[in-house]
Structures are given as C-alpha cells and as structure tokens.
Amino acid sequence: MKLTLETLFNNTEVFKAVIDRSMVTRDDEIFWKRYLDFEETKSRVFKAYLGTVTGVTAGSIIDRNSNKPLRQRKSLGSGYGEVAYLGDRYQMDNDRLDMIKSLIDKFNAARPADQVAALNAIIDYIVDDVRQIRLAPHKRMDIVVGDLRSDGIASVALADNPQGITLLDMELPVKKIKPTTGDKDNFITYLKKQIEALRPTMGRFSVMEMSRSTFTKNIVGSSEFKSTYKMIMSGAQVALAGGLITDAMANQVFSGIGLPPIRIIDDMVALEDGTNKQVFKDDRITLLPQDKIGKMMWHEPYEISDPVPGKTYTRLDGGMWTSNWRTDEGRFMEYGAEWIPNFTAPNKIAIFDLSTMNG
Template identity: 50%
Template sequence: MFLTIETLFSDAGIVSAIIQRVNQTRKDTIYWQQYLTFRQVTTRVFKDYIGQISGVMAGSINSRFGEKPIRERRNIGSGYGEIAYLGDAYQMSIDRLSELQDLIDKFNQAKTTDQATAMNEIVNFIQDDFRQTMLAAHKRMDIVVASLIMTGSATVKNKDAAKENQNAPDLLEIDLPFNFITPAASDVIVDSKNMFISYLREKLNAIAPDYGRYQKMIMTRATFNKNILGSSEFGESYKMILGSNEMNLSTGLISSALASQVFTGIGLPSIEIKEDYVKDQTGKNVQIYADNRISLLPTDQIGYMRHHTPYEKTDPVQGRTYNQADGQMLISNYRDKNGRYMEYTAEWIPQISNPNLITNFDLTTLNNIPQG
C-alpha cells in the first residue's frame, strides 16, 4: 500500500479508525450530554411538545349502574423547533502537513510487517486535528444548553459580525417557558438575618403539588457561596457529622458531593455546583453556567439533542470524501490552491422536554445585580 496525504484523508477505513481512536481516547468533557441524548428528527422544522403532562388525574369511582362522567383530556402544549446549522473549516498549517508527510514517507518506506506500527504513528499524530474538528459543534452546544438550563434562553449571534457589532443579528434564539421565581430581599431577610435556605424550602414545598419534587438543583460556585453559604442559617444552624469529623459548613470549603449530602439532609434536592468553561471563538475561556441563578431539574435527562441529516450527505460536494461521527456529523478534508482544510457539518438543536416543569430562581434582584 502506497500512501499520500490525499489518499490518507480519502480512505474511509483509515479515517474511521482515526475517528474511533478520538472517541476512545477523548479526555474533553462534553457537558451537554449529561442532560440530553441524541435523537434523530426527519424534518428541519418539527413539532415540539411542551407542557406534557407527567402526572395522571385519578379516575372516578362510580356506583354500579351510574354513568361514567365525561372528562376533558388534558391538553399538551406545543410549539415548533428548528434545526440549527453548525460547521467550520480549519486550515491545516504547513508545519503540521510537513510533519505528516514525514510520517507518511516513513510508512511507505517501511517493510510490510512494520507498516502497522508506522500507521499507528500517523493515526496518533492526526487524531488531534480530528479531535478539535469533532468537538467544535459539541462545545457550541455546551454553551447553548448551559444557557438554556440556567436562564431558559439562549442566543447565538453571527460569529463574524458579532466581533465588531454587539447588535449583530441572531442566528439562533430560544426561549423556554420555565417556572421563573424572582425573590426580593423582603422575601429572604427576616429580623435582619438572611434566611434564604428556609425561603427555598418553603417555596419548593409550596410548588410541589403543581411541579413535583425535584431531583437536583444546579448553580455556580459563586451563587452557592453567596446565597447558600452566605445565609445566616449556615453559620448558626447547619452542621453535619461526616465520619468522625464535624464540619462547620460556613467555611466555604465544601465539595459538590458534600453539598448534596447537606441539602438532602435538610429536605432540599441534591445540589450540583457547576464550574465549567468553554473556549469561545476569540480564544477566551468563558463560564457557561450563569451566576445568580438556581435551576431545579426533575431528572438528569431533560430532553434530546435533535439531529437531522445534513444536506451535504444527500448532495455531496464533488471530489470530497465524507465520514460520519455521532449525531450524523460529517467530517471532510479537501485541498484548494490556498491550502488543505478539515471541515465538519452538523444539523443539531437541543429540545428540552417539559420545560414548564423546570423551576428557575432568578436571584439578580435579590443580589442587587443591575439588569442589563
């Protein structure tokens, strides 16, 4: 087998092996997959059922010969979702292509028995290029899904225009009908003491008949420190015995697992502290979970990442070889007079099931954060 850079990227068997290697060795966490799973949709615009009833009304007990009362079926609210188009092309640097060519030359010069080892070196080298290409769409969805979970909305602007103009047009805009609660200082401050934890417990008990019990609540470390550890109740009331050690939780040195034990012990959902960052297109690491918000989820899995067959799969660009990754993502490599490029194409959109059963505490007013 004689190998060139062109045949390397056009050989479906080799590229599939590289994609498989990336999936097996990937250390990067895809945050959105904690909450959503892939599910295909056959049309780009699809009906999205919201407000689906998870509880069933109790049936009537009738006398032996009595007529059955006629009940009206409880309606399911609906809206429409539209698939988003994701894609980028990455130019491969001359330096990396030169290194790759050296490895290919080594492969071509190797004996047949040694070619497997030489091919493994090629796969190990090129997998990082595939890793960055394959993860780009996932990282974008990490930002979108985290924004939806924490604020009930997500907006993505035109990536080029947004650099120069903050009023750039929106390419993606989603708003969800969460159960939003906005406490004021008067709801929490009692006799000059911050009683946020008691307020939270009372509020959750009050909404339980309509919204059910929540499995967990999501917040950032800053929100936890300010609104939970910052509550007067922690320093005065809440201590917990862990093994032989008594910990005063007002220290702020508390892990997510320990926080969950404390909260479930006082009748609240388990807590999950989020400190996740994604590098944006300017190269800056951005916090993807919003401060001053607490979102309560009924379960970890709250919906689906809907994916649609990309148009290029049915009408491929002439001369390109496409390989498929999760969610029908297409990976291709091509050459023009300006260089060689690696490109991905995907059509995804997050779909949150039963968003009206998710409760979100907006603490911006309570924390005196200016609205903007």
C-alpha cells in the first residue's frame, strides 16, 4: 500500500489507531467519568429530575383483616437542562506536515517487514494533534463537573473560554453549610455532628472529597485532630507530628468515629493560556452519597446527520465527532459535541464551605 498525506488522514482505520493511542497516558484521564455515565437525549432540552429517592421506605405492619394502606411514590422535583455546544478547530502548520510527509516517504520506501514500525512512527508523531481534539471537550466537562461537586455552581466565563462565549451557568440545589471561625478549634467534632444531623433527611454518605490543601489545613492541621486522635494512630504519631499524615492514615481515625472516608482530589486541567486549573476548589468538603451521581447527557450534533462535503469524519462515544480536511491554508482538524452533566439527586449532596472559617 502506498501511503500519502491524504490517504493517511482519510483512512478511518489508521485514524482510529491514532485516537486509541492518544488515550493511554495517566495524565489524560477523564475525571468526570468517575461520577457520570453517558446517556443520550433525543432533544437538546430535556427534563432533569432533581429529587430521586435513594432509600426504600419501610413497609407497614397491618392487622391481617384490615386493608393495606395506600402508598404514593414521592414526587420528583424537576427542572429542565439543555446540552452545551462544544467545539474547537486546530491547524497543523507546514513544518509539522513536512515532517509527516518525510515519515510517509520512509514508510513507502521501507520493506514490507519494516512498514509496521514505520507506520507506528507516523502514528506516534501525530498522536498529540489528535489527543488535543479527542480530549478537549472531556477536559472542559472535567472543570464543569468539578465546579458542581465542590461548589454546586458552574459557569464558563470569557476569561476561561477565550474567543468563546459566556453561556454555561448552572446551579444545583445541594445542601450548603458554612462553619464559622468559632468551629475551627473543634472542627472534627463539628463535622461529625453536622453529618449526624444530616442523616435523617439525606441518608448516609459514602465519601468526603476535598483538595490536598484543604486536607492539610483543616484535617491534619486541626488542633483537635492532633491532640485528641493521635492516640488512635499509635505508630503514626511521629508522622503526625511532622505533618506527613496521609489520607489513608486519617481514614483509620475517621472510620473509628463514624465519619465517611476522605478522598483527596488533585486533578488539574490545562487552559488555553498555558496555566493549569484545579478541578476541585480549596476550602470545600463535599459529601457524596455514592460515586456515580448522575449522567452526562449527550445529543447527536446536527453536522453528523448532514456532513460537510470534503471532510472526513470519525465518530466517538457520547455523539462526539472529529473531522479533518485540507485547504490552501493548510490541514485542519476539529471536533464537535453536545453535552451537559445532569446530577440525579443533587439534594443528597452536602458541601461545607470553609472559606469563612479559614478567614
């Protein structure tokens, strides 16, 4: 097979191999998939249920000769969500195209036995270009879902979306709690009492999420934790005194006093200006009922049903598509997707805002 630039980018098998290879590094983990699964919506505007009942009401004990009491399912609070449009375009400059052309020439000149290695060299070179379009919408949703989990609010501002538009603005009916400066010295006791008070209406929480900074400052740095609970840690007292305690060590303490385990969130996403954004905010502790807390709603983009002539399309999960084409200005690659997170039961999520307590 003689390979050219055109056949390279228009060969769906080769392009799929590039896409698959662009998803193998730890740095490119899609964080939002820990919490949500894709679900298709046939309409861009859809009903979002906000009060799904997660517990089962205890059955009634009745007299053998009496009628059974009539039960009704609790009504679900509802609102409406609308998918957000995601898309970017990338241009491959002539220097990169010249290098790809050189690699293609080596592939065409190679013996059949060496062509696999030569093709792998081509794929390795263009992986980063494909990686950008493959992961960009996922990274945006990583930020949005991180904001919703740590603050209950998500928005996209022009400063964070250059050359885009300020469109996304979401607020969830989560339970928000703000401890005061007076709660700081006995924060662990305060946290335990608050969680116990929430259980009759919100049920049990499976995990407490927080950033590493919040963990170090408000858990490990708590005077109550140091003085009262270091005895439970026994052999870890030296590490505790040196400020080197881990979340696993803290969870030994928390499990003994009935608190949910801690999960430290260190996730970062790169922005257009070269900086990195922390996905989960500092000074927040979020209590989740379980790991999977909703769906990433997706709608099939119009361009898939009415493709533009001259473009080669590749379809990916969640209705996302990528395409590439050639003009006299160079070769371009782009993507399109229509997604929005839909939290199934946000009223079962509690967020502690420690900004006031920490001053």
